[in-house]
Amino acid sequence: MHILxxxxxxxxxxxxKHLKSALEQQHHRVTVVAPRADHSGxxxxxxxxxxxxxEQVDDTLFIVDGxxxxxxxxxxxxxxxxxxxxxxxxINNGANLADDVFYSGTFAGAMQARHMxxxxxxxxxxxxxxxxxxxxxxxxxxxxxxxxxxxxRSLLAVLNVNVPDLPVGDLRGLKSTLxxxxxxxxxxEVIEQDGKKSSYRLSATGEFRRVKRSKMQDFEAVxxxxxxxxxxxxxxxDSAHLEDLQNWLxxx
Numbered sequence: 001m002h003i004l005x006x007x008x009x010x011x012x013x014x015x016x017k018h019l020k021s022a023l024e025q026q027h028h029r030v031t032v033v034a035p036r037a038d039h040s041g042x043x044x045x046x047x048x049x050x051x052x053x054x055e056q057v058d059d060t061l062f063i064v065d066g067x068x069x070x071x072x073x074x075x076x077x078x079x080x081x082x083x084x085x086x087x088x089x090x091i092n093n094g095a096n097l098a099d100d101v102f103y104s105g106t107f108a109g110a111m112q113a114r115h116m117x118x119x120x121x122x123x124x125x126x127x128x129x130x131x132x133x134x135x136x137x138x139x140x141x142x143x144x145x146x147x148x149x150x151x152x153r154s155l156l157a158v159l160n161v162n163v164p165d166l167p168v169g170d171l172r173g174l175k176s177t178l179x180x181x182x183x184x185x186x187x188x189e190v191i192e193q194d195g196k197k198s199s200y201r202l203s204a205t206g207e208f209r210r211v212k213r214s215k216m217q218d219f220e221a222v223x224x225x226x227x228x229x230x231x232x233x234x235x236x237x238d239s240a241h242l243e244d245l246q247n248w249l250x251x252x
Contacts, residue, residue, distance in 0.1 A: 001085045002029045003144060004113070006071045007092065008039045008105025011063045015091030015125065015133050022137035023088075026145065031084070033062040033075035041204070042067050042105040044112070054079065068109030076116050086144060087113035090123030091136045095162050097219045098180035100204050101232065110158045114234045119147055120158050126222050127165040135171070136163040139227055157231040164222050172225040179230050180217035182206035 003023055007016050011034035023030045036055075039045070045067045053065040054074065062079055064071045068089060075081060089109035101107040101122075110120035121143060125136040139161065160179075164171065184206040191199040208219045221228035 001144065002031070002081075002083060004072070004075055004081070004084045004087045005030060005032045006034050006068050006075070006087070006089050006109040008035065008042065008068045008089070008109065009093070010035055010038050011061065013093070015093055015130070015136070018133040018137045019088065019091050019123070019140055022134070022141050023144065026141050028144065031060055031062075031075070031081045033064060033071045033079060033081070035068060035071060036063050036065050039067050039105045041103050041202075042108065043103050044069055044108045045105070046070060046073075068105045069112045072109050072112040072116070076113070076118070084118060086147060087118050087120040088123055088140055088144070089113075089120070090161075091133055091140070092122075092124035093130055094124065094128045095126040095219075095222065096122060096124045096160060097162055097222070097228070098208060098217075099182045099185035099206070101160060101179065103204055107158065107160060107232075110160075111232075111234060114158045122158055122160045123163070124161065125163050125165050130165045132165050132167060135166060135168050136161075138168050139163050139174075157233050160218070160228075160230040160232050162218060162222050162228040162230075164225055164227070166225065170225065171227060173227070175216055175221040175226040175228055177218040177221045177228045177230045178213055178215050179232065180219045181209040181211075183209050 020030050047066045047070050052070055055063040089106045092106040096104045096107055107122040110122035113120035123140055185204055187203050187205050189201045191201055218228040218230050
């Protein structure tokens with residue numbers, strides 16, 4: 001199987017290297033098309049109104065002066081890499097849980113692939129400074145090897161995978177989960193204030209909204225030692241509320 005890898009933190013990130021090595025050990029063909037610089041928090045950002053440079057290091061590595069979405073789009077449209085069977089974005093150092101996915105470049109790379117009709121995984125390990133990248137890589141291999149046999153290939157969904165930073169043997173299993181929510185998902189820190197000039201640092205560190213739901217939420221799964229796998233649709237329409245919306249529109 002030919003697997004395309006990207007990420008949002010850059011082509012030389014340790015998580016990406018662990019993932020590539022693990023997949024190649026399973027005799028998959030792996031091509032890396034990844035950003036030159038860190039694009040954490042860029043979401044579905046696309047580089048418009050400027051040219052995007054791409055450096056081909058060899059047949060397996062392309063370095064892109066752009067976002068994860070740029071990387072995936074160019075890889076599947078322009079770069080000489082041949083047909084791709086699966087796209088994996090990661091391994092991200094730090095969880096992408098709940099509202100995080102709306103800002104995540106890691107998730108965006110996978111979603112762009114799904115928009116282009118390819119199965120895609122967004123893969124994260126839950127700690128900022130992980131000790132067990134190999135565990136997330138193991139999960140990626142396990143899912144990649146099974147993916148051709150799953151009905152998932154016909155679904156318009158990205159699988160958002162969050163792996164606890166634990167040895168493989170300490171994981172409690174894999175859980176399909178709902179996307180959680182955060183209270184006040186974004187926070188800001190004042191770095192400097194000087195007259196009319198000021199500087200700030202943003203972070204997505206809001207507390208999780210702990211409400212009872214019909215299934216386990218992503219953050220609950222990883223807190224309990226499970227790998228969280230959340231299917232997130234590439235179709236954004238909220239069909240459940242169309243009738244209510246039309247009823248309201250009819251009153252205008």
